[in-house]
Amino acid sequence: MKKLLKLVVFFIAKKLIFLAVFLFLTHGVAQAAEQKEYIFILKALSNPYWQALRDGAVETTEAAGIKATILSPTNDAAKEEHLALCETALQKKPAFLFIGPATTAIGLECMKRAQEKGIRVADIDATVTLAEATDAKTDMVFTTGADNSAIGEKVAEYVANHTPDKPHLKVLVIEGAIGSPPGMLRPEAFKKKLKELKPDTEIVNSISGDWDRMKGMQIATDTLTRTPDLDVIFAANDMMAIGAAEAVKLAGKTEQVMVIGVDGTPDARAAILNGTMTASLTQLPYLIGKRAVEMAFETEKGTLKNKAEYAQMIILTKDVLTENKEPLLEYVR
Amino acid sequence: MFANKPLIQCALFLVLLCAVFSFATPYFLSLDNMMSILSAGAVIGLLAVGATFVIAAGGIDLSCAGVMALASVVTAYALKNMGVTNPAVAFLLAGLTGAFIGGLTGALINVTRAPSFIITLGMMSIARALALILAGGIPIYGLAENITALGQGRVFGMPAAVLFLLGGFVLAGYLLGFTRFGRHILAFGDSAMAAHATGIRTNLLKLKTFALAGFFSGIAGFVFMARTNSGDPSAGMGYELMAITAVILGGANLFGGRAHLLGTFMGVLCLGVLQNGLTLLAISTFYQVLFVGIVLLLSAFLRRFSARAS
Amino acid sequence: MSNSLTLENISRNFGALKVLQDVAAQFTGGKITALVGDNGAGKSTLLKIMAGALAPTSGTIKLNDEEIAGLNPAHHRARGIEMVYQDLALAKQHHVAANIFLGREIACPLTGLLKTKEMRAQTEALLEQTGIKIPQLDRPVGALSGGQQQAIAIARALLVPPKVLLLDEPTAALAAKEVDMVLDILRQQREKGLIIILVSHRLNDVLAISDNIITLKHGRIFNDRKTADTNLAEIVQDIVS
Numbered sequence: 050m051k052k053l054l055k056l057v058v059f060f061i062a063k064k065l066i067f068l069a070v071f072l073f074l075t076h077g078v079a080q081a082a083e084q085k086e087y088i089f090i091l092k093a094l095s096n097p098y099w100q101a102l103r104d105g106a107v108e109t110t111e112a113a114g115i116k117a118t119i120l121s122p123t124n125d126a127a128k129e130e131h132l133a134l135c136e137t138a139l140q141k142k143p144a145f146l147f148i149g150p151a152t153t154a155i156g157l158e159c160m161k162r163a164q165e166k167g168i169r170v171a172d173i174d175a176t177v178t179l180a181e182a183t184d185a186k187t188d189m190v191f192t193t194g195a196d197n198s199a200i201g202e203k204v205a206e207y208v209a210n211h212t213p214d215k216p217h218l219k220v221l222v223i224e225g226a227i228g229s230p231p232g233m234l235r236p237e238a239f240k241k242k243l244k245e246l247k248p249d250t251e252i253v254n255s256i257s258g259d260w261d262r263m264k265g266m267q268i269a270t271d272t273l274t275r276t277p278d279l280d281v282i283f284a285a286n287d288m289m290a291i292g293a294a295e296a297v298k299l300a301g302k303t304e305q306v307m308v309i310g311v312d313g314t315p316d317a318r319a320a321i322l323n324g325t326m327t328a329s330l331t332q333l334p335y336l337i338g339k340r341a342v343e344m345a346f347e348t349e350k351g352t353l354k355n356k357a358e359y360a361q362m363i364i365l366t367k368d369v370l371t372e373n374k375e376p377l378l379e380y381v382r
Numbered sequence: 383m384f385a386n387k388p389l390i391q392c393a394l395f396l397v398l399l400c401a402v403f404s405f406a407t408p409y410f411l412s413l414d415n416m417m418s419i420l421s422a423g424a425v426i427g428l429l430a431v432g433a434t435f436v437i438a439a440g441g442i443d444l445s446c447a448g449v450m451a452l453a454s455v456v457t458a459y460a461l462k463n464m465g466v467t468n469p470a471v472a473f474l475l476a477g478l479t480g481a482f483i484g485g486l487t488g489a490l491i492n493v494t495r496a497p498s499f500i501i502t503l504g505m506m507s508i509a510r511a512l513a514l515i516l517a518g519g520i521p522i523y524g525l526a527e528n529i530t531a532l533g534q535g536r537v538f539g540m541p542a543a544v545l546f547l548l549g550g551f552v553l554a555g556y557l558l559g560f561t562r563f564g565r566h567i568l569a570f571g572d573s574a575m576a577a578h579a580t581g582i583r584t585n586l587l588k589l590k591t592f593a594l595a596g597f598f599s600g601i602a603g604f605v606f607m608a609r610t611n612s613g614d615p616s617a618g619m620g621y622e623l624m625a626i627t628a629v630i631l632g633g634a635n636l637f638g639g640r641a642h643l644l645g646t647f648m649g650v651l652c653l654g655v656l657q658n659g660l661t662l663l664a665i666s667t668f669y670q671v672l673f674v675g676i677v678l679l680l681s682a683f684l685r686r687f688s689a690r691a692s
Numbered sequence: 693m694s695n696s697l698t699l700e701n702i703s704r705n706f707g708a709l710k711v712l713q714d715v716a717a718q719f720t721g722g723k724i725t726a727l728v729g730d731n732g733a734g735k736s737t738l739l740k741i742m743a744g745a746l747a748p749t750s751g752t753i754k755l756n757d758e759e760i761a762g763l764n765p766a767h768h769r770a771r772g773i774e775m776v777y778q779d780l781a782l783a784k785q786h787h788v789a790a791n792i793f794l795g796r797e798i799a800c801p802l803t804g805l806l807k808t809k810e811m812r813a814q815t816e817a818l819l820e821q822t823g824i825k826i827p828q829l830d831r832p833v834g835a836l837s838g839g840q841q842q843a844i845a846i847a848r849a850l851l852v853p854p855k856v857l858l859l860d861e862p863t864a865a866l867a868a869k870e871v872d873m874v875l876d877i878l879r880q881q882r883e884k885g886l887i888i889i890l891v892s893h894r895l896n897d898v899l900a901i902s903d904n905i906i907t908l909k910h911g912r913i914f915n916d917r918k919t920a921d922t923n924l925a926e927i928v929q930d931i932v933s
Contacts, residue, residue, distance in 0.1 A: 095616055097520050227667060257667035262521075262610045262617060267422045271661035274418060275409045288614075291523070295611055299534050316523030316612060323524065561804045562797045569794055572783035579745065579781035580795030580848075581766030639785040 088143040105338025135159035149174035160187040195332030201238025209246035222255035223284040258289040265289030269296035287317035388633025403659035423654035424543040428602035429625035432595035440571035440638025441498035447621035448509035453603030458522040458613025476604035484596015488589035513615035522613040533608025555643040571638025694721035702751035726898040729908035743775035744768030774849035775858040784834030789815040839870025859890040
């Protein structure tokens with residue numbers, strides 16, 4: 050009972066601190082100089098994907114003489130914190146607000162509030178579709194980013210293309226955290242597409258690895274116990290893929306099992322180069338950030354043509370990384 | 383004996399789980415799979431060792447997974463960027479990083495007289511933030527063979543990670559169950575007043591308890607690093623609750639005074655067996671989460687009924 | 693030569709509140725002294741100061757002319773001053789021997805291993821010697837009766853033969869039969885020459901066992917009577933007047 054009370058008190062204290070920071074931010078802004086500003090609300094800065102996207106966005110913005118401000122919640126599960134960040138950002142009256150919303154609902158809610166203040170908002174994480182925005186009577190200037198379903202499909206195509214002589218594939222799918230859109234959508238689309246391309250495919254298990262390295266390793270180990278002749282492991286991010294790749298290496302089956310992740314993080318690239326991992330799909334987050342800012346410029350000039358533009362993706366393999374022929378490779382950071 | 387009753391319950395529970403899975407899947411009951419359960423449980427197990435000490439003393443440690451991540455990053459950083467190559471030095475570095483943060487936690491609890499819940503909640507964020515800052519937000523990947531061998535290799539046919547796990551439990555079991563230090567921790571968790579009145583230096587005791595728990599979290603970080611071949615600042619999100627769950631399954635009193643490392647070990651095995659078995663059966667994650675909840679509630683019911691019976 | 697405990701000008705403030713003012717007294721071995729008084733008279737505070745659980749604001753404590761400095765129970769215990777607290781300060785999930793040896797565990801100096809068997813044997817001997825009967829030594833003390841718990845708390849204070857035994861309300865929570873058991877233990881220890889000082893509300897028990905009765909009022913000593921020369925009415929009069 051006492052502990053519960055303490056918990057509640059602590060929770061309230063946390064809210065108060067948050068409010069204090071909020072007030073400080075909004076207050077301090079009123080006196081700031083009238084420099085044109087773009088604000089970017091990201092999902093989590095502790096993630097290399099968002100770090101690269103940030104770099105692309107900030108460099109492009111600052112090159113045009115505009116101030117770039119980055120806001121980010123403490124972790125990507127903090128959904129309501131995301132909305133509070135949006136409100137804080139709107140107080141600063143930026144020329145443009147870019148948001149990678151935690152959920153569709155939060156994206157729409159943020160756009161509604163921005164609309165009331167006459168501030169332009171764009172989605173940079175392909176979360177809100179144009180149709181959804183229209184349905185909710187909100188004005189989304191444009192949406193860009195990596196389409197999670199497209200990611201799953203592209204990996205499925207890669208797998209199908211590289212296993213022409215094996216009609217009966219045994220595949221393990223490691224999903225992301227339960228309830229997170231990329232964690233669920235990528236595996237769903239992957240399984241659906243692979244079944245289309247290779248109807249005899251057997252999904253031996255599709256299970257959540259919680260975005261966690263150790264869990265990815267554990268799931269791969271256990272699955273190899275049950276299915277020693279496993280052919281493919283697809284993990285919804287590189288973190289879990291690297292864990293799975295270590296498990297495959299331990300079982301001495303690196304040659305037999307294809308391990309593919311998503312994001313193209315630096316450690317995944319290292320694992321691909323040393324042969325532990327087969328491939329990683331990268332959405333080129335640096336380019337997404339760069340392109341989002343360019344689309345904002347086009348909007349301001351009135352020349353924006355396509356309001357929904359999804360990221361280009363490349364699949365990084367040892368060959369792609371070593372041959373250095375892929376022109377987009379310069380955007381892999 | 384009173385103290386052993388929860389232990390027997392936990393053992394029965396474990397046997398029951400194993401029996402169910404043995405019948406349900408032919409892959410479960412093999413030496414290889416048992417070793418795989420044990421190595422997969424090494425990290426959670428070492429965290430649970432630390433948590434056992436803190437819970438025995440009537441506290442709670444929410445920072446253990448954060449400390450583990452920090453230790454893994456500090457050690458990986460030293461290995462990659464500071465020319466450390468000796469595995470023993472790396473091991474000590476991980477342990478000492480944990481012990482330092484743990485000692486700091488204990489000192490802060492003594493100075494502020496705040497509940498450990500609050501202080502360790504703060505330290506959880508601080509440790510993780512330090513890890514993120516040191517690693518620049520990106521996991522440090524790719525360690526030398528002599529390090530990864532300690533997480534992935536085998537010694538006398540036993541996975542090295544399992545040896546760390548067993549070694550940790552034996553050392554901790556000795557300290558908590560058979561020494562003056564352990565007796566004082568349990569007595570303090572039972573009644574802080576009794577400990578103070580009988581002349582036990584309670585502030586020093588708390589400091590030592592948290593430093594020791596931190597040490598084991600640091601070792602968990604070392605094993606994590608060696609197993610996954612990386613120092614990862616976002617390692618083990620949510621592991622602190624898994625560790626606490628294992629301790630409670632093992633029959634400890636959440637409010638202190640009663641805890642047993644053999645119980646914690648079986649608690650870790652219960653969780654590991656459950657995860658392994660359900661994965662072998664290819665049962666969806668939704669149900670895995672459900673089963674962990676059910677197992678915990680079931681153990682609470684069991685304990686309640688046996689308490690009534692006696 | 694018998695032991696003596698001397699208090700010189702003991703005062704204790706809690707903030708602006710003066711709980712004890714210039715208390716001076718001398719206690720000698722082989723006698724039981726009772727401290728009585730109304731709630732808030734300062735009895736428990738005085739007892740805790742003698743036990744080292746509280747520090748006096750000013751004044752000194754001397755045991756056989758040696759001044760006892762230091763403000764923790766460990767220091768006082770080491771010099772032979774033991775206290776039995778009102779809430780007993782027992783670790784209730786631990787068995788009897790663990791409580792008796794709390795803070796004084798016997799361990800092998802080389803390996804650090806506790807000598808559980810030896811501690812248990814010594815516990816049995818101690819209980820035998822003090823006439824305390826507890827059938828199930830392996831049960832947690834929380835599962836024992838109030839009288840048994842009180843007896844264990846007293847036995848713990850007697851493990852290393854002390855010079856001074858302080859007791860806070862030793863009979864308050866006990867049934868009549870259990871009270872007799874506790875009083876018998878105290879009489880037995882008086883024979884051994886201990887200085888025994890107890891605080892109690894139960895004046896009948898006080899009259900039954902003590903040699904002297906000191907009444908405290910508003911933090912000062914109001915009266916000091918020999919039990920043999922007084923009666924219940926006089927003591928009540930001292931307390932309420």
